Amino acid sequence: MLELLVPAASLRLIAIDIDGTLLNPEFQISETDLATLQRAHAQGIEVILVTGRRHTFALPIAQQLGFDLWLISSNGAITRSLGGETFHRDLLPEPTCRELVRVMQEFRGQTVLTFDSNDLHSDGPGTIVIERLDELEASIQRWLEKNMQYIQFVVPIENALTTDPVQAMFCGPVAKMQRVLQVLGSCGLPITVLRTEYPGRDLSIVDVLNAGCSKGHAVERWVNYRRITREQVMAIGDNYNDIEMLAFAGHPFIMGNASEELRSRGWTLTRSNAESGVAAAIDHVLNGKPLESVVVGQIDGPATDGPVIVSSL
Numbered sequence: 001m002l003e004l005l006v007p008a009a010s011l012r013l014i015a016i017d018i019d020g021t022l023l024n025p026e027f028q029i030s031e032t033d034l035a036t037l038q039r040a041h042a043q044g045i046e047v048i049l050v051t052g053r054r055h056t057f058a059l060p061i062a063q064q065l066g067f068d069l070w071l072i073s074s075n076g077a078i079t080r081s082l083g084g085e086t087f088h089r090d091l092l093p094e095p096t097c098r099e100l101v102r103v104m105q106e107f108r109g110q111t112v113l114t115f116d117s118n119d120l121h122s123d124g125p126g127t128i129v130i131e132r133l134d135e136l137e138a139s140i141q142r143w144l145e146k147n148m149q150y151i152q153f154v155v156p157i158e159n160a161l162t163t164d165p166v167q168a169m170f171c172g173p174v175a176k177m178q179r180v181l182q183v184l185g186s187c188g189l190p191i192t193v194l195r196t197e198y199p200g201r202d203l204s205i206v207d208v209l210n211a212g213c214s215k216g217h218a219v220e221r222w223v224n225y226r227r228i229t230r231e232q233v234m235a236i237g238d239n240y241n242d243i244e245m246l247a248f249a250g251h252p253f254i255m256g257n258a259s260e261e262l263r264s265r266g267w268t269l270t271r272s273n274a275e276s277g278v279a280a281a282i283d284h285v286l287n288g289k290p291l292e293s294v295v296v297g298q299i300d301g302p303a304t305d306g307p308v309i310v311s312s313l
Contacts, residue, residue, distance in 0.1 A: 012232040018051040020238035036279035076218035091164035109135030112169040129160040168208040177204030216244025253281040
């Protein structure tokens with residue numbers, strides 16, 4: 001097994017995904033992960049959370065860590081501090097989104113637009129816009145219940161495009177979202193298409209962001225601002241939307257619950273999110289502690305090329 005003992009002074013930044021990585025299957029941060037992150041922060045290592053969640057939906061998770069940090073949210077579209085200071089926004093241009101809605105006419109019932117609360121002056125109704133609930137409710141009922149205070153109904157949905165949105169999102173059964181992906185793949189618009197699938201729930205989510213927007217690009221932008229090198233960056237993730245972030249980092253780790261497609265890329269496999277895999281990875285890098293389930297190198301299976309990326313509701 002490869003020992004990855006890295007002096008603390010050589011590790012400057014730890015970028016961590018939230019869902020499926022920092023949060024365990026009960027959607028909580030384990031005491032072990034929390035204590036390890038607090039120790040890393042005390043050593044002067046910056047921790048940044050990098051998530052597909054909206055900033056507001058990620059904020060309560062970040063606040064549990066107990067120290068000041070920055071959040072990269074909406075798959076790289078927004079970089080903002082806990083206190084609300086904005087470093088960078090990579091929004092979907094309004095004309096592009098308007099044309100997207102036109103092209104995706106047959107999927108209006110599955111269309112969701114999200115907006116940055118800084119543009120709306122408050123994080124209330126209007127930060128999430130849909131036309132109606134009937135074709136969404138069965139698929140993402142839990143998400144709707146948690147976000148109802150932010151939702152505004154606008155018909156037609158184009159009328160909500162008075163400013164650039166953060167992203168568009170399509171939600172529904174896997175087969176229908178496969179059709180969404182096909183249409184998006186041939187639409188010719190300057191966009192990034194990200195997807196996630198939960199086959200057991202027959203649910204697929206397709207996110208559309210500005211061209212070039214990703215967790216990886218956002219982390220690289222932040223690293224350049226901090227004047228550190230990619231060799232001084234550790235990244236931990238579990239799914240397709242973490243690929244560019246992991247590829248950029250000098251020390252990439254994937255969770256034991258990561259998809260098989262990520263495992264084929266040769267990144268170090270830590271324990272699962274049910275086994276405090278974040279803490280295990282950090283201890284492995286900083287202190288040389290062994291990982292019981294660590295796998296280093298190529299695992300049989302096809303690699304996934306192109307922007308097949310997963311985000312979290």
